[in-house]
Amino acid sequence: MDKTQFDLVVIGAGSTGENVADRAARGGLSVAVVENGLVGGDCSYWACMPSKALLRPGEALRAAEGVAGTAAAVSGALDVDAVLRRRDSFASGWDDSGQVEWLEGAGLVLVRGTGRITGEREVTVDTDGGGQQVLRARHAVAVCTGTEPLVPGIEGLREARPWTSKDATSAEAVPDSLVVIGGGVVACELATAFADLGAGVTVVARSGLLGSMEPFAGEAVVARLRERGVEVLLDASARRVTRDDGAVTVETDDGRRVVAAEVLVATGRRPRTGGLGLAAVGLAEDEYPEVDDTMRVVGSDWLYAVGDVNGRVLLTHQGKYQARAAGDVIAARAAGGVVDDAPWGLHVATADHRAVPQVVFSDPQVASVGLSSAAAREQGLNVSVAEFELGDVAGAGLHRDGYEGHACLVVDEDRSVVVGATFVGPDVAELLHAATIAVVGEVPLERLWHAVPAYPTMSEIWLRLLEAHGRPRSD
Amino acid sequence: MDKTQFDLVVIGAGSTGENVADRAARGGLSVAVVENGLVGGDCSYWACMPSKALLRPGEALRAAEGVAGTAAAVSGALDVDAVLRRRDSFASGWDDSGQVEWLEGAGLVLVRGTGRITGEREVTVDTDGGGQQVLRARHAVAVCTGTEPLVPGIEGLREARPWTSKDATSAEAVPDSLVVIGGGVVACELATAFADLGAGVTVVARSGLLGSMEPFAGEAVVARLRERGVEVLLDASARRVTRDDGAVTVETDDGRRVVAAEVLVATGRRPRTGGLGLAAVGLAEDEYPEVDDTMRVVGSDWLYAVGDVNGRVLLTHQGKYQARAAGDVIAARAAGGVVDDAPWGLHVATADHRAVPQVVFSDPQVASVGLSSAAAREQGLNVSVAEFELGDVAGAGLHRDGYEGHACLVVDEDRSVVVGATFVGPDVAELLHAATIAVVGEVPLERLWHAVPAYPTMSEIWLRLLEAHGRPRSD
Known part of the structure; x- marks a missing residue:
């Protein structure tokens, strides 16, 4: 040859x-x-594998802490070194x-x-x-x-030697504090990971988090990050970045100043x-x-x-x-x-045009496929949106005490098919593929009523969403 | 009125x-x-809710113990009283x-x-x-x-005041030891639950476990129960049961004797x-x-x-x-x-005839829908079976160190649709609904190739199963 x-x-x-x-x-x-x-x-x-390896230990710990009877067996702290070594292996x-x-x-x-x-x-x-x-x-x-990674033209940013996702996912140690510039998937996941690992984290986002998704997704992530002590600055643009004595200072348009050991830029890709x-x-x-x-x-x-x-x-x-x-x-x-x-x-x-699935491994997780309700309306579809609280599904309550989550289906009423779905809550990642198959398969709602979710799994959210949508009667 | x-x-x-x-x-x-x-x-x-409430804490603990970095935070023991109180509340x-x-x-x-x-x-x-x-x-x-519950006519069984699933799911205390007669879903789940809670458990099953499902399902549950110290007697029929001094003795056809504090009958329903x-x-x-x-x-x-x-x-x-x-x-x-x-x-x-989903909340979990490969062949379908090791899926490895699991799709080649699916492994319960929608929706395999599982979730088993089946070429 x-x-x-x-x-x-x-x-x-x-x-x-x-x-x-x-x-x-x-x-x-x-x-x-x-x-x-x-x-x-x-x-x-430098992306999926190491980031999920950094995120999974915190997720597993929270799941155990969230169940009475198991919680007592958990001391509460991750072994950071072991987490990093596990990440290395992935x-x-x-x-x-x-x-x-x-x-x-x-x-x-x-x-x-x-x-x-x-x-x-x-x-x-x-x-x-x-x-x-x-x-x-x-x-x-x-x-x-x-x-x-796209490093935006913020004054002083390049000189401040910012981390990109590559540096964050391959970090050899956890900084005491980290400021994350950005509000997308990478920002949410890495803010969650470094908070899990004990860093003091601040997020500076130009608008809200996870802006292209259903609004309840980003809102849930903001609420939980704040609950865990992460400072989340929304509608905040970084204006200037300076580094001295090892610390980085990020100043925002509206005059706020955040000082941290490292700054992570997660503002998009090119x-x-x-x-x-x-x-x-x-x-x-x-x-x-x-x-x-x-x-x-x-x-x-x-x-x-x-x-x-x-x-x-x-x-x-x-x-x-x-x-x-x-x-x-x-x-x-x-x-x-x-x-x-x-x-x-x-x-x-x-x-690519109809059914792109995405899981954000933040806390809570966000899983979505297809069109958001806003995007479906923009496309001129005759849309209805069925929503339900995941925490009210028996399987979710069993999974974790006080489970909080939310889900929606976006339905194209003219074709009677699901064109989008979003699930937000702990451990929702594996709920998504059912929605992907429903969207890609263009399975009519009438038929989806025959796809019975096993009781008591979290997948019973499907029944609740169909009920929220309403079943047509023949008479 | x-x-x-x-x-x-x-x-x-x-x-x-x-x-x-x-x-x-x-x-x-x-x-x-x-x-x-x-x-x-x-x-x-006395069934789904309390049994799953008894099972979830052990499952969450194992998940945490199975992740390096999290394991160190786990002391290893469930708080049995808290588990029972949580069960009471469910x-x-x-x-x-x-x-x-x-x-x-x-x-x-x-x-x-x-x-x-x-x-x-x-x-x-x-x-x-x-x-x-x-x-x-x-x-x-x-x-x-x-x-x-059907209490079979085994000599002495009724007089020995056996537990049925009702007694087991509502038990106020965990017996030191428990012998379970039966090999179906109830037997597998309650053997797992009481082993989790510290009882010494023996299972006496007439043939294998979970006999109506794909053979690899029951085999995995047997292997894991044994690994955890549960004695599993297969191809063993209980011949006589006696109770004295608070202990129950179960004798099998082939002369084995099992002594335990309680005996649970899980041999079917009427x-x-x-x-x-x-x-x-x-x-x-x-x-x-x-x-x-x-x-x-x-x-x-x-x-x-x-x-x-x-x-x-x-x-x-x-x-x-x-x-x-x-x-x-x-x-x-x-x-x-x-x-x-x-x-x-x-x-x-x-x-009911085509797509009954079932999740067995044993360790490992077993989730199946539709026809087993044997049942599909019995029906005369032109069957192919695609199989894959779940542990070789990136998302499973991230989920738990050394993840072990197995999955199969049963395909009706004449119609090019999935007619059955089985997933065995830790935390597979939520993988099932995707299969249920595929079976019920009769989504052709050619279309399922467009239902992309999000990386790195365990749902990527779908891609691996489709690859194992093989994709037709147009040329």
Whole structure:
């Protein structure tokens, strides 16, 4: 085999790139994967895995403390060092040899270095060894480089050496105090994690928390953070940041000052496209490349952008979903096979538009899929919203004393299907997939009445939500 | 209103009777409910609620012990007294005033006493006050009396004053040792609960545990019980039971002897139809009355048997499901309205045949819905079974160190739909409803690929199971 010619060249060996490559290889293609960091990408080392590893111990402890009879067996404090060591192990000690082994076992060729597009179906790699290698792709190039933290232009921020999510998830010690700038998922999760681990935490958010979700979600997280002693400043913009004597001071627009040992910036992401050579093929360097539902860049017949880098949805699982479609369609197109790109077909990522699930592992957890009620109304749907207190479900009360939570279903009345769902409360993460299947499957409400939740589980919220919606009578 | 004439008379105010009555009343009918015990029934006082209240503390403790960083905060022992008091509160102190309040608030008339059918549309009640009251039903009578424990004819068993599930779930103290005769759900759950609470437990089961489910379910429960020090005798029939000096001895067919402070019989249930007067309307007294899918007794136009008493499915949630159909259809028929009794219609309990969900709150938990692979093959379906180790899902590993679990999907290849699913492992209960919706919604596998599980939740088992099944290619 010519070591510089492949059917497909993938740039970026994160979870998305790995899945594009794997699916294409299973479809019979030869694949090279170019990576300038750790094989496995952000999710494995600096996002999902380490952040959830930091969050799970506090969650398990609270669950035990929340049950009379169990609470007495709990002394109340996490072993911070053990939590950090456990996190290290979930981040594989930031060693990618396990993933490299998988990748090579899957028949993929790993090229370590920084790849850039230097022509049609051509990727030039500045290899880690210091050399250069030109890879030619017979069929396609897939860019799967993800995103990087956006550090906003706040006065003094860069000079204050802020943490990004990468620093926070890989922290070797817990600072005494931490100020978090931002109000999205990363801000909520890391504020929760560091509060769990004993840091004094302040959150500075421009508006509320989790702004794109149902309002009750962010409100519940704010309330609980405050209950636990986290200071949450809402409608507060950081205006200036200074660092001296090891402490960081964040000043807000309205004159408040927060002093902490570290500052974490969690104000969004931008595509990791710098230096990728997109300009060489007529694309903007700093924008999310526009793709069709097969993840092919609009206007190209060989270039794909898959996962976070295309900006459709910045979530690991959705990137992997896109990757399965893209890997399969690249193989199908290479073979001259049938392309199944109708909505919900084999080769498209239709769910990106309709049913993106997301779990925020904050306290309480927030799990949502599909449209929020506001978004559904904006789309002009004939919407009804069914709501119910999760704490009034027997299974939730059994799960934890004084359980507090809330859930809603967003129903498109014209089609009689669920188009969105949100669950807020302790340990709601696993309630979500039922909603995802209902939304994706477009299961009519009339049929959902026959999907009986087992008693007494928390899933009985489904019955309560259907009752809140009301069941049509035949007469 | 004539206090002895109603549109509907319901015998039995358990969760099924309550729901039949409530739905019928919402449909405009006047309803009397006859109850000779506590309003709320077994589920509230001697089954689901107290048993789950006994099980949850151990489950929460194990979850905390299973996470490095949290484990150090756990001393290891439940506060047994607090667990029992918490159980008392979930059983409402065996006081039904809250449920009576709900019932009367719903516009239903409670008649306290023992009802029996004494003629067509006629129920005679021996009232708790010592009198007698004849209730006439304009439209229908619904029998919702549930089941009672079956105490098998083992030599000496009755004389040994065995516990039934009722005694076990309402126990005021934990015996030093307990022998459980039986291998079904009740046996598994109560063996787990009393082991959690410190009793020395022995299980004597005629074959394996949880025999109607996928074999890996019972095997996992056996293995874990043994690991925790519970003695599990399989393929062992109790031959003789004796009690002396406060201890009970159970001898098995093959000569083994188990001595314990108490013996719990969990060998099945039988319909609570004795004295109900079914013979007066031509039905056998000791059999489950045969009903159609609207829960109407076959051959009658006014008598319904709803919930456990009809023997279709002995589960609270399924009884409530039948109750919704029955209450609605009774109202519709009374009004001369449209009856929607096609499969999956408003007035039928189609899911009883296709999609009965069940969660066993043992350690590990077992959650299943629909057909087991064996049952699907027996039905002649063109079956494939996809299996995966739950412990290999990232979300499970994060949830608990060394997570062990297993899951399978049973697929009807001719229709390309899931017809059954089983999940075994710690905290799998809430994974089930997604499968129930997939089975009930008959969502094609091709569409299920678009239902993306959020990363890193345990629900990602869905992706792994779909991968294990294999995705069709278009080419």
